[in-house]
Amino acid sequence: MGLMVQRSTLPGQPLVRGAQLRLGDRVLPLLSPARVYVCGITPYDVTHLGHAATFVWADVAASVLRAAGVDVVTCRNVTDVDDVLTRAADARGRAYDEFALYQEYLFDKDMAALGVHRPSHAPRARHFIGQVQRLAAALLASGHAYQREGHVYFRGRQVVARSGLTAEQARALAQEYGDDPDDPLRDDPFDVPVWRPSDERQPAWPSPWGPGRPGWHAECAAMAVAVLGTSVDIVAGGDDLRFPHHAYQAAMVEAATSVTPFARAHLHVGTVHQGGAKMAKSTGNLSLVSDLLREHPAGAVRLLILDQPWHEPWDYEPARLAAAAATLEDLYAAAGRPDTSPGATDAVIEALLDNLDVPRAIAVARTSGGEAARLLLRVLSLV
Numbered sequence: 001m002g003l004m005v006q007r008s009t010l011p012g013q014p015l016v017r018g019a020q021l022r023l024g025d026r027v028l029p030l031l032s033p034a035r036v037y038v039c040g041i042t043p044y045d046v047t048h049l050g051h052a053a054t055f056v057w058a059d060v061a062a063s064v065l066r067a068a069g070v071d072v073v074t075c076r077n078v079t080d081v082d083d084v085l086t087r088a089a090d091a092r093g094r095a096y097d098e099f100a101l102y103q104e105y106l107f108d109k110d111m112a113a114l115g116v117h118r119p120s121h122a123p124r125a126r127h128f129i130g131q132v133q134r135l136a137a138a139l140l141a142s143g144h145a146y147q148r149e150g151h152v153y154f155r156g157r158q159v160v161a162r163s164g165l166t167a168e169q170a171r172a173l174a175q176e177y178g179d180d181p182d183d184p185l186r187d188d189p190f191d192v193p194v195w196r197p198s199d200e201r202q203p204a205w206p207s208p209w210g211p212g213r214p215g216w217h218a219e220c221a222a223m224a225v226a227v228l229g230t231s232v233d234i235v236a237g238g239d240d241l242r243f244p245h246h247a248y249q250a251a252m253v254e255a256a257t258s259v260t261p262f263a264r265a266h267l268h269v270g271t272v273h274q275g276g277a278k279m280a281k282s283t284g285n286l287s288l289v290s291d292l293l294r295e296h297p298a299g300a301v302r303l304l305i306l307d308q309p310w311h312e313p314w315d316y317e318p319a320r321l322a323a324a325a326a327t328l329e330d331l332y333a334a335a336g337r338p339d340t341s342p343g344a345t346d347a348v349i350e351a352l353l354d355n356l357d358v359p360r361a362i363a364v365a366r367t368s369g370g371e372a373a374r375l376l377l378r379v380l381s382l383v
């Protein structure tokens with residue numbers, strides 16, 4: 001599969017506007033094309049505002065790169081081989097792949113309504129089983145993995161060391177996100193399956209190690225390499241994917257390819273809370289994207305997400321959405337005014353390239369009006 005490049009969507013702009021993008025403490029000198037891997041959904045349930053925040057921010061990061069004159073290749077995977085999904089499909093008496101496709105359709109509908117661009121590539125895990133097996137074979141060949149009773153385990157001790165977490169923290173997170181540190185087959189509690197055997201209710205493919213299915217981190221590692229190559233510019237996802245998922249994804253790719261770092265920077269988007277707790281289906285405290293969009297314009301929901309630092313957790317309250325709608329009206333009014341400051345469009349791009357500082361870009365656009373406001377509205381997909 002070749003790299004499919006999305007050209008700059010801002011005609012009439014200079015080809016090079018900024019030389020680098022800062023994301024947190026990483027400063028990326030920009031080359032073109034930029035490769036952005038967005039850790040996508042496990043399609044088994046509804047899309048809430050917490051999911052939307054991740055995908056809207058990833059969308060805007062790509063859009064900012066395009067505004068700076070960089071071509072962007074985006075890959076947003078679909079984790080359609082996953083035990084949570086299999087169980088959800090099973091409970092409804094549906095085949096996992098058919099159930100996943102329907103959930104994917106609902107997700108795509110929500111994303112389209114929110115104005116999130118379609119990614120250049122949207123690989124589904126079940127179509128990349130051969131690539132996962134190739135990854136497993138490479139990790140076995142280089143001594144980074146071992147085979148045991150139908151499993152291929154990746155050696156993960158150094159992943160924890162690199163994460164900066166204590167063993168206790170890492171163990172708690174591994175358990176929370178579906179790994180099993182107490183599995184007695186493993187040499188080390190932090191080894192994770194690249195491949196594992198399936199029981200009769202789980203999807204299974206033939207492999208040199210027996211019939212089975214991939215592990216979650218290996219799926220994203222294999223899809224990223226297959227679609228974008230051995231390294232990427234940005235890995236995006238919710239903050240809760242930092243460990244274990246993205247830590248193991250990177251470690252597997254680096255171990256197999258000897259190319260480091262796998263990701264030049266991360267966009268780990270702050271968690272969205274509601275009523276003081278993390279927004280989640282399991283606890284019932286959530287706002288569905290489809291419900292919010294029934295009552296409010298998509299631009300207001302996007303601005304609710306974007307008008308704050310991308311990396312910080314925040315609490316959703318309806319009053320914030322009303323404030324975002326008012327800001328959006330201000331920006332539309334500013335866009336209709338004549339230009340007052342010729343350098344303001346550059347100031348908007350500079351603010352966005354500086355850690356995606358949307359509040360600063362809004363302040364510039366509001367003050368200057370005219371083309372600066374119109375440019376910001378286009379880059380944030382608010383028009």
Ligand code: ZN
Nearest residue numbers: 039040220245
């Ligand atoms: Zn992933």
